[in-house]
Amino acid sequence: MQQKKAARNRTHQQEDRLWEQYESMPIDSSVLTNMNRILQDLGDSDDVVIREIRREKPEAIAAAVVYIDGLSDSAVINSFISNLLSSSVKDDGHEDNAHRSKGAHDKDIVSIAEEMLFGMGAIHTVSEMADLYRNLLSGEAIILIDGAAYAYRADIRQWKGRDVTESTNQTSVRGPRESFTETLRVNTSLIRRKIKDPRLWLETMTIGRMTKTDVTLMYMNGIAKPSVIEETRKRLRAIDIDSVLDSGYIEELIEDDKYSLFPTVFNSELPDNVASQLLEGKVAIIVDGTPNVLLVPTQLVSFFQSTEDYYQRSVYASLLRILRFITVFISLLLPSLYIAITTFHREMLPASLLFSLAAQREGVPFPAFVEALVMEVTFEILREAGLRMPRAIGQAVSVVGTLVIGQAAVEAGIVSAAMVIVVSVTAISTFTLPAYSMSIPVRILRFAFMGVAASFGLFGVIMGLFVLLLHLCALRSFGEPFMSPFSPYRAVELEDTLVRLPRWLMYRRPGTSQGTGSTRIRKPR
Structure with a gap:
């Protein structure tokens, strides 16, 4: 174990030394040296483009523009950097250099480049190779000037990205349709x-x-x-x-x-x-x-809130939000309650319903727990298959598969018709949650509650709920209680939890805001 840990530490030290080598490596004043170093470090990759700008008199490389093909705007480079900078250097090369030292000539080239480049917008200087590689591989263009121990970086990043479209994972009936893309600057602008x-x-x-x-x-x-x-x-x-x-x-x-x-x-x-x-x-x-x-x-309540709750009248939004809380309990507890009641607490059922369930289960060879487990696992397989299959047939296959398998299982006497109804209602209830990340723990905990229900009946279900509640109350998110405003109890923040009060009654922001900016709407004087 210690040998493996030592080997990992040596690997990390080698990676750190490799990057530290670039951190301490300054940019050379020779354009040719910098070009050769870049090509060598990047393995002469085909997408690394270097545009050389040469003097006419004397014949030498005066400057170079380096960029990654596909990450930078090549049209901007050609028109605003390469062509203009090249013509400036050539014009400067025709001048009489007899009365000018080499240092002064290089300084003129740098000043001409600055005048041309700063018209493009975001232009900065870099003096170390680590910064040069970081900006080059991010899509910025690097401008190397002969005689200057630094380089310019021009932020002209441009790559093919997905347009702003409607979200397919978080849909709403009323409200904006746009969603984020994979481009950072597009997301911040939205x-x-x-x-x-x-x-x-x-x-x-x-x-x-x-x-x-x-x-x-x-x-x-x-x-x-x-x-x-x-x-x-x-x-x-x-x-x-x-x-x-x-x-x-x-x-x-x-x-x-x-x-x-x-x-x-x-x-x-x-x-x-x-x-x-x-x-x-x-x-x-x-x-x-x-x-x-x-x-x-x-907080936990954030996963039950939808954006369209705030675009509709408070009465409609409150009813829909209460419905979501009901459906999450159905999704979490319905199979376990069915197992506990049919196995341990049959006296809780009306006689007619009890006789109907007994008649349905007469030919079923498995107990209710195994019956529910088989159906839940089957539905999870169909759900995952529907997500991974091509969209044109995925939804159809999942729906048809559920109907066919459920009907065939009932006719074969493997499960009862009541269990198919319970599993179907449970699965549908899961889809009412606006946040997909919250539906995953609900689906996992459903199996745990089924196990305690098969072992201890309703007593096991109640004890499981107590343990779950204690765990939720102990969670914190960046120093804030996860169960706020229920634990700790904050009456002033209950206006947007189980229900949403009318907007004219929501004066203050939640407890996540600080005191100086906690006022949301000013009360009428």
């Missing part, structure tokens, strides 16, 4: 369009030793708690991983209780949902390359 306030602050950092993924921290200054902002910043900076390809990498590394089934980090694909939670004091974490934005801290 939120900026919703919140036109200078207090919306952004902080960007790079995470991942190899992927160098841009991660942006976004929050409302003066509304979000400084302690939450600092804790989020601290956890992100503490991440030391080789790659970040999705926000799920970040979520696993920053969540509070890593062994809990329940997510303590909320994620959303909808810009209006993220904007509304930012205005409530939440902190958004936007990861480049994924359309899912993380939100911290979060």
Whole structure:
């Protein structure tokens, strides 16, 4: 064990030394030296494009533009960098250099380049090879000037990306249809369009030793708690991983209780949902390359709230929200209640219903627990198959498969018709949850409740609910109670939990906001 740990430490030290070599390596004043070093370090990759700009007198490389094909805007490079800079250098080469030293000539080239380049917009200088590689591989163009011990980087990143379309995972009847894409700057602009306030602050950092993924921290200054902002910043900076390809990498590394089934980090694909939670004091974490934005801290009630709850009248929204809470209990407890009652507590059923269930189960060879387990596992297989199959046939196969298998199982006497109804209602109830990340722990805990119901009856189900409630009350999300405002109890925040009060009664923001920015709507004088 110690040998494996020592081997891992040696590997990490080798990786650190490799990157430290670039960190301490300055950019050479010779363009040719820098070009050869870049080609050598990048393995003469075909997508590394170098545009040389030569002097006419004397014949030499005066400057070079380096970029990655497919990540940078080649049209901008050709028209605004290469052509203009090349013509400037050539014109400068025709001048009489007899009265000018080489240093002065190089300085003129640098000044001409600055005049041309700064008209493009975001132009910065880099002096170390590590920064050069980081910006080059991010899609920026690198401009090397002969005689200058530094380089310019031009932010002209452009790559093919998915357009802003309607979300297929989080749908709503009323409200905006746009969803996030895989491009970081597009996602931040979608939120900026919703919140036109200078207090919306952004902080960007790079995470991942190899992927160098841009991660942006976004929050409302003066509304979000400084302690939450600092804790989020601290956890992100503490991440030391080789790659970040999705926000799920970040979520696993920053969540509070890593062994809990329940997510303590909320994620959303909808810009209006993220904007509304930012205005409530939440902190958004936007990861480049994924359309899912993380939100911290979060509470259990957030997973039962839909964006369209705030676009409809409060009465409709409240009824739908109560329905979601009912369906989550159905999805979690219905199979276990059926098992407990039919196995241990038959006296709770009316006589007519008891006789009907007994007649249906007369030829079934398995107990109710095995019967429910077989049907639940079968439905989970069909659900997963429907997700992975091509969309043109996935939904049809899952629906037809469920009907055919259920009917065949009843006719074969493997399960009863009542069990098919119970499993079907349970499965349908799972889809009413707006957040898919919350439906997964509900589906997992359903099997646990089925086991305790088969062992101890209703007593086991009640004890399981107590244990579940204690676990939820012990969870925290970035220092905030996960069960807030129920535990600890905050009566003033109950206005947007089980029901949503009319908007004119929701004066204050939730407890995730700080005191100076807690007022949501001003009371009439």
